[in-house]
Amino acid sequence: MNITVDEAKCCGAGQCVLVAPDVFDQRDEDGIVVLLDATPEAGLHAAVRDAATICPAAAIQVHE
Amino acid sequence: MPTPAPFPPLPVEPPSGCPFDPPEGLARLRLEEPLSKVALDDGSWAWLATRYADVRAILGDQRFSSDTSTPGYPVSGMTGGSPRPDAARGFIRMDPPEHTRLRRMVTRDFMVKRVEALRPTLQRLTDELCDEMERVDRSEHPVDLVQALALPLPSLAISLLLGVPYEDHDTFQRLTGTLLSRETGEEDRGPARAELLAYIDGLVRAKVAEPGDDIISRLATEQHARGELTHEDLVAFAVLLLVAGHETTANMIGLSALSLMLDPETAGRLREDPSLVRGAVEELLRFHSIIRNGPRRAALEDVEVGGRLIRKGEGVIVAVPSANRDEDVFPDAGRLDITRPNAQHHVAFGYGIHQCLGQALARAELQIVITTLLRRFPTMRPAVPVEEIPFRTDMVIYGCHALPVTW
Ligand code: SF4
Numbered sequence: 001m002n003i004t005v006d007e008a009k010c011c012g013a014g015q016c017v018l019v020a021p022d023v024f025d026q027r028d029e030d031g032i033v034v035l036l037d038a039t040p041e042a043g044l045h046a047a048v049r050d051a052a053t054i055c056p057a058a059a060i061q062v063h064e
Numbered sequence: 065m066p067t068p069a070p071f072p073p074l075p076v077e078p079p080s081g082c083p084f085d086p087p088e089g090l091a092r093l094r095l096e097e098p099l100s101k102v103a104l105d106d107g108s109w110a111w112l113a114t115r116y117a118d119v120r121a122i123l124g125d126q127r128f129s130s131d132t133s134t135p136g137y138p139v140s141g142m143t144g145g146s147p148r149p150d151a152a153r154g155f156i157r158m159d160p161p162e163h164t165r166l167r168r169m170v171t172r173d174f175m176v177k178r179v180e181a182l183r184p185t186l187q188r189l190t191d192e193l194c195d196e197m198e199r200v201d202r203s204e205h206p207v208d209l210v211q212a213l214a215l216p217l218p219s220l221a222i223s224l225l226l227g228v229p230y231e232d233h234d235t236f237q238r239l240t241g242t243l244l245s246r247e248t249g250e251e252d253r254g255p256a257r258a259e260l261l262a263y264i265d266g267l268v269r270a271k272v273a274e275p276g277d278d279i280i281s282r283l284a285t286e287q288h289a290r291g292e293l294t295h296e297d298l299v300a301f302a303v304l305l306l307v308a309g310h311e312t313t314a315n316m317i318g319l320s321a322l323s324l325m326l327d328p329e330t331a332g333r334l335r336e337d338p339s340l341v342r343g344a345v346e347e348l349l350r351f352h353s354i355i356r357n358g359p360r361r362a363a364l365e366d367v368e369v370g371g372r373l374i375r376k377g378e379g380v381i382v383a384v385p386s387a388n389r390d391e392d393v394f395p396d397a398g399r400l401d402i403t404r405p406n407a408q409h410h411v412a413f414g415y416g417i418h419q420c421l422g423q424a425l426a427r428a429e430l431q432i433v434i435t436t437l438l439r440r441f442p443t444m445r446p447a448v449p450v451e452e453i454p455f456r457t458d459m460v461i462y463g464c465h466a467l468p469v470t471w
Binding site: 009019028 | 123124164167168171172173174175176177408409413414415416417418419420421423424427
């Protein structure tokens with residue numbers, strides 16, 4: 001799995017951080033998504049897919 | 065006055081059966097005509113989207129405008145909002161790039177980490193309100209849970225973030241209540257809006273002169289001082305955050321507490337295993353869907369949604385309570401299931417770039433209140449039959465006006 005995020009789209013609602021805190025964080029200055037791990041281990045894949053699904057701004061792309 | 069459009073009215077009344085059910089008629093529309101036309105009070109009409117997939121498609125598509133001054137925007141009736149092109153409409157009624165610019169000035173204040181750091185404070189505020197409830201003499205029962213806890217907690221929390229003095233709370237609750245009521249006529253709405261704006265205007269001036277450690281002060285000393293934010297924008301910001309933070313969470317607290325009191329088995333499970341509370345709050349948000357007839361949009365171009373063509377200049381209302389009860393996404397949707405695996409896929413906070421900015425705060429407050437109430441008041445129950453509880457069928461945001469409880 002390979003993840004990319006589109007900072008320009010992110011509206012900082014933080015859904016991704018709630019669902020997959022090991023993979024996503026929010027930048028202190030503006031709350032925009034920060035990708036902590038672009039190639040997370042298999043155990044986190046389900047959570048990452050869920051984060052991509054509920055991200056309100058469709059800012060998370062998952063390439064399997 | 066134009067002749068009313070020949071369509072059925074927007075469903076707003078809950079069915080006579082369960083007070084937690086979405087407005088009557090939405091379930092039928094979702095099955096039979098998921099994109100239908102509804103008549104608005106001013107004689108105009110709008111599309112009503114009732115399916116989960118269509119609701120997400122519309123809210124996630126920037127060809128649908130949130131700007132109330134866009135031609136076709138359904139301003140009529142509850143939650144429509146007036147078509148004010150001025151800054152005072154706040155960023156929820158703006159489109160990018162203006163929306164993005166303004167929203168990003170405050171996203172950091174509501175991000176997950178910030179809210180997590182606030183948890184001890186929120187817990188302390190909750191405990192203090194519960195202490196006060198405990199001190200009420202039994203002869204003075206029932207206690208109204210709305211006044212005792214559901215309203216003051218979010219009020220205290222948002223006021224803390226914005227730097228609003230607590231003495232001014234009664235004024236706010238009165239004004240926001242008037243502004244959000246379906247029964248308020250334009251003759252009362254105008255003065256109430258003016259009074260709220262005047263108050264906030266004064267508050268902003270005070271913060272500019274003497275900044276504290278709060279959102280308004282930061283916006284005043286940074287963005288406002290740099291010329292990125294006018295005084296009017298700053299006032300609009302404060303009004304938006306204050307109103308949004310006031311009634312939404314309060315009504316979710318009341319409804320959540322009531323539905324758990326009426327479902328002792330679920331309440332018992334949660335009490336025994338408080339780690340279930342995160343999922344429980346998502347499910348409560350889905351189940352109650354307090355935004356009863358919105359959000360709203362206007363099409364900026366012709367867009368196809370769910371096989372229908374929505375034309376440029378046509379208005380759209382998305383039915384959040386209906387989307388969140390869509391059986392295709394949430395099987396057995398009418399049941400409150402606190403371990404539902406995909407509960408968090410709900411659209412109770414909206415979807416798309418306008419999705420609720422305060423959602424992390426709302427979640428934390430709800431999680432804390434529910435856990436604390438279950439622990440401290442295990443025998444709490446409604447003091448009147450459910451039929452006698454005054455539900456807010458007359459308001460933009462659903463909930464209970466009062467919730468008499470005893471324990
Ligand atoms: S869920 Fe999407 S919009 Fe929200 S913070 Fe994460 S990437 Fe940004």
